[in-house]
Amino acid sequence: MRVGFQDELDELCNGIQAEGRLTAIAVSEATRALVDWSVQAFDATLAAESEVKLHYNETEVRVETLLARQAPVAGDLRTVLAALHINRSLERAAHNAARVAHLATPPPRRALVEEAVITDALRAMGDRGAEMVRTAIDTFERRDANAARLLSALDELVDRENEKIADTILTMENNDPELRKWAARMLFAGRWLERVGDHAVNVAERTTYMVTGESTATPSGPT
Amino acid sequence: MNGPTRTASVHATRAVERSLAGRRHRSLAASVFLVYLLFSTLVGLVALFVLLFTILRDGLPYLDPTLLANAPSANPALAGARPAIIASVMIALVLIATALPIAIATAVYLEEFAPKDRWWIRLIELNIQNLAAIPSIIFGILGLAFLVRGLGLGPVLLAGALILGLQMLPTVIISAREALRAVPDSVRQGGMALGATRLQVVWREVLPAAIPGIATGSILGLSRAIGETAPLLMVGAATFVSYNPGLLTQYTVLPILIYQWIKLPQADFQGLAAAAIIVLLAILITMNGFAIWMRNRYERKW
Amino acid sequence: MDAPPTTTGTQPRGLQPETMAGASNESIELPMDQREVVFDCRELGVRYAGVRALRDVDLNIHRNTVTALIGPSGCGKSTFLRCLNRMNDLIPSAVVDGACLYHDEDLYGPQIDAIEVRKRIGMVFQKPNPFPKSIYDNVAFGPRVLGMKDGLDDRIEQALRRAALWDEVKDRLRQGALGLSGGQQQRLCIARALAVEPDVILMDEPCSALDPISTAAIEDLMTDLKSEYTVVIVTHNMQQAARVADMTAFFSVDQGETGTRCGVLIEVDSTEKIFTKPSNERTEAYVTGRFG
Numbered sequence: 001m002r003v004g005f006q007d008e009l010d011e012l013c014n015g016i017q018a019e020g021r022l023t024a025i026a027v028s029e030a031t032r033a034l035v036d037w038s039v040q041a042f043d044a045t046l047a048a049e050s051e052v053k054l055h056y057n058e059t060e061v062r063v064e065t066l067l068a069r070q071a072p073v074a075g076d077l078r079t080v081l082a083a084l085h086i087n088r089s090l091e092r093a094a095h096n097a098a099r100v101a102h103l104a105t106p107p108p109r110r111a112l113v114e115e116a117v118i119t120d121a122l123r124a125m126g127d128r129g130a131e132m133v134r135t136a137i138d139t140f141e142r143r144d145a146n147a148a149r150l151l152s153a154l155d156e157l158v159d160r161e162n163e164k165i166a167d168t169i170l171t172m173e174n175n176d177p178e179l180r181k182w183a184a185r186m187l188f189a190g191r192w193l194e195r196v197g198d199h200a201v202n203v204a205e206r207t208t209y210m211v212t213g214e215s216t217a218t219p220s221g222p223t
Numbered sequence: 224m225n226g227p228t229r230t231a232s233v234h235a236t237r238a239v240e241r242s243l244a245g246r247r248h249r250s251l252a253a254s255v256f257l258v259y260l261l262f263s264t265l266v267g268l269v270a271l272f273v274l275l276f277t278i279l280r281d282g283l284p285y286l287d288p289t290l291l292a293n294a295p296s297a298n299p300a301l302a303g304a305r306p307a308i309i310a311s312v313m314i315a316l317v318l319i320a321t322a323l324p325i326a327i328a329t330a331v332y333l334e335e336f337a338p339k340d341r342w343w344i345r346l347i348e349l350n351i352q353n354l355a356a357i358p359s360i361i362f363g364i365l366g367l368a369f370l371v372r373g374l375g376l377g378p379v380l381l382a383g384a385l386i387l388g389l390q391m392l393p394t395v396i397i398s399a400r401e402a403l404r405a406v407p408d409s410v411r412q413g414g415m416a417l418g419a420t421r422l423q424v425v426w427r428e429v430l431p432a433a434i435p436g437i438a439t440g441s442i443l444g445l446s447r448a449i450g451e452t453a454p455l456l457m458v459g460a461a462t463f464v465s466y467n468p469g470l471l472t473q474y475t476v477l478p479i480l481i482y483q484w485i486k487l488p489q490a491d492f493q494g495l496a497a498a499a500i501i502v503l504l505a506i507l508i509t510m511n512g513f514a515i516w517m518r519n520r521y522e523r524k525w
Numbered sequence: 526m527d528a529p530p531t532t533t534g535t536q537p538r539g540l541q542p543e544t545m546a547g548a549s550n551e552s553i554e555l556p557m558d559q560r561e562v563v564f565d566c567r568e569l570g571v572r573y574a575g576v577r578a579l580r581d582v583d584l585n586i587h588r589n590t591v592t593a594l595i596g597p598s599g600c601g602k603s604t605f606l607r608c609l610n611r612m613n614d615l616i617p618s619a620v621v622d623g624a625c626l627y628h629d630e631d632l633y634g635p636q637i638d639a640i641e642v643r644k645r646i647g648m649v650f651q652k653p654n655p656f657p658k659s660i661y662d663n664v665a666f667g668p669r670v671l672g673m674k675d676g677l678d679d680r681i682e683q684a685l686r687r688a689a690l691w692d693e694v695k696d697r698l699r700q701g702a703l704g705l706s707g708g709q710q711q712r713l714c715i716a717r718a719l720a721v722e723p724d725v726i727l728m729d730e731p732c733s734a735l736d737p738i739s740t741a742a743i744e745d746l747m748t749d750l751k752s753e754y755t756v757v758i759v760t761h762n763m764q765q766a767a768r769v770a771d772m773t774a775f776f777s778v779d780q781g782e783t784g785t786r787c788g789v790l791i792e793v794d795s796t797e798k799i800f801t802k803p804s805n806e807r808t809e810a811y812v813t814g815r816f817g
Contacts, residue, residue: 338617340617340618407654409650409652409654410654410656410657412612412615412648412650412654413650413654413655413656413714413717414656414666414670415612415615415643416610416612416643416647416648416650416718417643417644417647417666417667417670417671417717417718417721418640418641418643418644418667418670418671418721419640419666419667419670419671420640423670427666427669427670428656428666431658432656432657
């Protein structure tokens with residue numbers, strides 16, 4: 001029954017999954033670019049981000065066509081609506097990854113302990129963020145109703161690392177301008193990586209909504 | 224909140240009760256009407272049963288093999304209706320061979336092929352309707368003038384059969400057209416859309432689908448013709464015939480024989496007439512029964 | 526009225542040979558508007574007893590696509606459909622003007638026999654209209670009438686398979702077709718049309734008398750059929766057009782100064798375009814349900 005429609009829905013979900021894997025790659029490459037100053041990783045991040053953009057546009061068109069032509073209802077409607085939100089979250093996450101990659105600068109080596117703490121925290125956040133995106137997409141693929149709960153637990157850890165970065169920078173006693181400049185960039189990098197975690201949580205919340213029909217989503221900030 | 228809502232619902236309930244109560248008045252009028260309808264129906268039924276009862280009472284004692292096997296005779300004990308029965312059957316066969324094909328072909332032409340908006344087609348249709356309303360004695364006079372005298376056939380069975388056929392045409396044409404019209408247009412369109420010609424569609428789909436209806440109409444027309452008297456009186460059936468008739472011999476038919484017997488003074492002949500009526504009724508009921516069976520057996524819901 | 530029956534074997538000039546039906550399916554790989562043009566209508570119009578019902582339709586219908594005709598009632602979409610296989614000829618007062626080219630040959634040209642046209646261009650009607658005979662005889666009607674009597678059993682099986690009906694009826698081919706459900710009857714009518722190997726299938730509101738499940742079955746079937754045939758469907762159900770059609774043509778009614786109503790083609794485009802960003806505001810008003 002409705003063979004064509006089912007095919008289109010499958011295509012939509014496959015597109016989202018591919019987009020999610022690319023987003024995860026963008027986040028982990030961006031982390032490597034940020035903390036290891038790898039030019040290769042920087043290029044890989046931007047390449048992944050632009051591919052995500054392509055998927056994003058494709059998904060937009062697919063959702064538009066599906067809504068206009070197939071009038072999906074019930075579970076199908078939730079799938080399409082979830083896909084629309086998840087698409088946006090993934091694209092934002094990939095964009096944040098690109099911003100992070102652009103912030104990559106070697107530390108000025110003025111306050112070695114603090115620099116190490118900040119770098120380690122950022123690495124932890126980036127790895128965690130990439131893992132969260134992967135996990136969120138896996139839950140979407142398996143249509144896991146527990147997705148939201150799972151991901152918000154992981155997000156706590158990311159937020160904690162981010163607070164650690166902020167605390168370290170605010171309590172830094174060295175007033176060297178180079179260090180200050182670097183610290184400011186890392187503060188922003190932490191901020192963007194923290195948003196990646198939030199986007200992954202959004203993906204998971206929409207997945208839960210898609211499966212159960214109950215909305216757990218809380219609107220998040222504009223980035 | 225509770226108070227007004229409750230009041231409203233009580234009002235609503237009363238309104239419903241009132242509207243339902245109103246039905247009782249109407250049902251009184253309805254039952255009066257029903258009784259009237261039933262009574263009207265009974266009038267016809269009672270008349271029919273009285274008639275049947277009288278005939279059966281008078282005729283049954285005379286209903287014996289002699290009636291079927293012997294020719295008419297002046298002696299009531301020997302008198303039979305054989306030549307009349309044979310003549311009636313022969314007339315039926317002639318009608319089937321001549322009038323039926325013409326009537327059905329006419330119906331097919333008018334219903335399936337004729338350009339319906341042409342004035343001459345409408346003229347033909349109007350005349351067929353009129354033909355059905357013409358008193359049968361007129362057909363008899365026509366037969367006398369054209370067949371018996373004009374063509375010089377003489378007062379023979381064929382002349383009688385042909386004139387009955389003419390009289391039967393409009394009835395059969397009209398009922399066959401009804402049957403054809405009952406075949407939905409979608410059948411014709413379906414056939415045409417497959418690249419069939421109109422003739423192919425009519426021959427392969429429309430006509431077969433209409434056959435039960437056509438057959439029913441035809442049988443009813445035939446049985447009316449078999450029971451017909453008036454036109455045959457005009458074309459010479461009113462003769463005393465003691466031999467088996469042929470197509471070109473003189474003849475008599477059951478209704479006329481009955482008429483002749485009733486005119487005779489002897490009481491035995493009245494009884495014989497009643498018995499002959501039973502035979503005629505049996506033939507007609509068989510034919511009508513067959514028509515009803517056909518209709519039930521092949522009737523289609525579209 | 527129709528032309529007298531043609532003897533089998535005479536091929537009117539210009540109509541494509543039967544091999545057209547399954548000849549090449551490469552065209553399905555091409556974008557829709559580059560596929561071969563099957564119907565090229567130019568200023569096509571219809572009058573019934575002198576009253577104009579449809580005017581100035583310029584429309585191309587491409588091979589291996591499903592084209593849907595939508596619009597409010599009285600907009601001439603069915604009238605237009607019936608021009609494509611000359612079914613309007615059956616209405617004595619109908620007059621068609623303009624040109625309707627089928628594979629570059631004018632369907633209304635003097636050499637063209639309407640009977641030949643209908644062999645190539647099959648039609649399925651709004652209400653399932655199987656003949657009151659067996660399933661087998663229904664599908665066999667076309668081949669028998671057209672003298673395609675070789676391998677009749679195979680032909681009938683093929684047609685029923687392509688109409689996705691074979692599995693449901695293979696054990697009762699000799700039973701009456703009127704005993705089938707509405708959806709099955711409609712698929713039987715599609716099989717009946719397929720049995721004469723047409724090039725195009727026209728469908729006039731084929732699902733309007735069916736329940737949703739049967740409708741879905743017929744819609745799936747349309748998607749299947751377009752790989753081999755060109756399908757044109759009239760539907761009053763916009764969602765159906767959205768679901769099954771590649772191209773959608775929107776017809777509407779124009780009121781003349783004297784109060785006469787006449788069908789016109791407003792817009793034709795890919796279905797996505799019609800249902801997401803139609804060019805004409807009347808189309809927008811119609812597909813959004815604000816008019817008609």
